[in-house]
Amino acid sequence: MDRSAPQITSFHPPRRVLMGPGPSDVPARVLQAMALPTVGHLDPAFSGMMEELKTLLRWAFQTKNELTFPVSAPGSVGMETCFVNLVEPGDTVIVCVNGVFGGRQAENVRRCGGTPVIVEDEWGAPVDPDKVRKAFQAHPQARILAFVHAETSTGALSDAATLAQIAREHDALTIMDCVTSLGGVPVLLDEWGIDAAYSGSQKCLSSTPGLSPVSFGERAVAKLKARKHPVQSWFQDLNLVLGYWSGAGKRTYHHTAPVNPLYGLHESLVMLAEEGLEASWARHRAMHEMLRDSLATMGIEFVVRPDARLPQLNAVRIPAGVDDAAVRAALLSDYGLEIGAGLGALAGKVWRIGVMGYGARVENIRLCTAALRDVLGRQG
Template sequence: MTVSSFNPPSRMLMGPGPSDIHSRVLQALGRPVIGHLDPEFILMMDEIKGLLHYTFQTTNQMTLPVSAPGSAGMESCFVNLVEPGDSVIVCINGVFGMRMVENVERCGATAITVNDEWGTPIDLNKLEDTIKANPDAKAVAFVHAETSTGVQSDAAAISKLAQAGDMLTIMDAVTSLGGTPVMIDEWKIDACYSGTQKCLSCVPGISPVTFSDRALDVIRKRNHKVQSWFLDMNLIMGYWSSEGATRSYHHTAPVNALYALHESLVMLKDEGIENAWKRHQKNHNGLKAGLETLGLDLIVDESCRLPQLNAIKVPEGIDEALVRRRMLSDFGIEIGAGLGALAGKVWRIGLMGQSSTPRHVTLCLAALEGVLSDIGAPLKGNDAAGAAQKILLQA
């Protein structure tokens, strides 16, 4: 086998992640590696922690990037907080709630599930009943922004219910962080993980996490060692603590990916996180106007719809995979397929981070309209991009 260097094709990423990455972040990524214990690298790590405090809207001391993808960030929350014999209430309204159940069970604990239909938010009444019926449950785990459906649940209300039941909260903010408000301290969330490749528009492979002091206390008082050495927060904090010179080696940090994360967080801070939230909403509004023009429906009700992840119902009789293939081959645009129960039924268009711009919305709508027309799909109207512009070009 002869193998040459790989040159990626030109793409515009509008699926469920990764999202497009700004050249500033790619340049940071490609800077020469230095040691993971280099004094200057350690100063940068401190800056990342500060920037993550801002991004998560928290003062939690234990706020840091796990050196692995969001799935490992999820696992870091469960393996540190859950012990064999515990029970955890898990809200399921999509793929990632199901993955949480897997995590709970693999910790030797019991998952008590609250099931809601995919495409709807977590039902607060059902959750409240479940909390009351299971007063010994240790935690309530839920997905803030379900990437598989495009639904946002009411994290503040869920957290309040958990607190009333004296339970910890574990929140998945993989798709929400940086795109819609994630208020760790205000909502009193005890453990939260996210990903870098969505609204932060950084490279995939890193998972920012944050743990409250209450969660820290639970971790310190565990009866069993954390089952994962790699994800044991007691050990990781020895490396990420702010003691400077006394930092101890745990694993070799992904130095270059952290350069990139640093740069993407600097960009977010420079923009202002509230401005980023507004930008995501505005570009979503433009996309929505264009989709309405074409007669395409979003499956999620407006009241709980994520602006950054748009699940669109595939019209009857349309070969959904063909449309995605054509978007990719004719325009270099990646849009996402459905996952799990929604496989084959939806397209998922991400407007996340650097992929949330008028340019992305306009081209995506024009391309989608072109492809659908070309394969003979009946469309309600035309010039979807024009309809979007009316919103996108407003000051």
């Protein structure tokens, strides 16, 4: 075969303003952290950084869970890590589906040999706790409840505290997807009694995509230790991963951690710590309200009812007669602005405007409003 190299040169990305469903705008501090010199993944300096990362993540998740760390892969692997460790063949799992990511949870249950009992809600609606109660009554053998806190495909926020409470009443563990919620709205693992949670680096934390913070409580670890079947994934087996992420000095080789992206995640969490959790939640809320009011003047409507709206992910209906793809292409080419398309059942019907992390600031809201007004005006 030809050994001569392809004529490909360095990549120079365009500068974008990212207001889609993630990745969100990454601040310069985080980008610069990505470029710091790589050290070995077993270097004592790196182990110290990992300990800090775990402390920062526990705080962000509002948990004391010892087993809190970033999975070395995207959010969908964080999801899979929760399911392959906690679901055994034959287990019945109640899964709430009100968008794409609940559906993916159900698919994970199936691939673990479990049986998902689907609690369905309309796309755009939050999970209905009454349906979950009924599902537990109809399937008393269920020992796990899985749901998505913040549905990235629809912009709906579900009542995690109530859902976790129902699970406890039925002696079931709770697995919560908080990929899009962490940092943008309250995520209170211990207060709510969540047993396992996974998130992503590229939403309200404003780090680059590719890492998935997870946290497991004592009840989850007990279920893991009591497994009869080995975990089907070697990489995701928490029994093995535990030794790698355990305290400095005791670390044993498992895989090679993504050193530089972890620098970036560390820096993004330091920025969140500087701002404070409550201040970050308030900022997301304020920027959402500013965007909502601007969109209202253009007659653009939200998919989700007001009390269940995620401030950080605004799903809005595409006005009648407007060409979805043409508008998004014009925003990208004329303003360097990315907003998100609809997914699954909402494809072609909605746009998803992200106001996440570093992207949740006044200049982004102004740009988005002005750009949409201009581009929609041309369509009219």
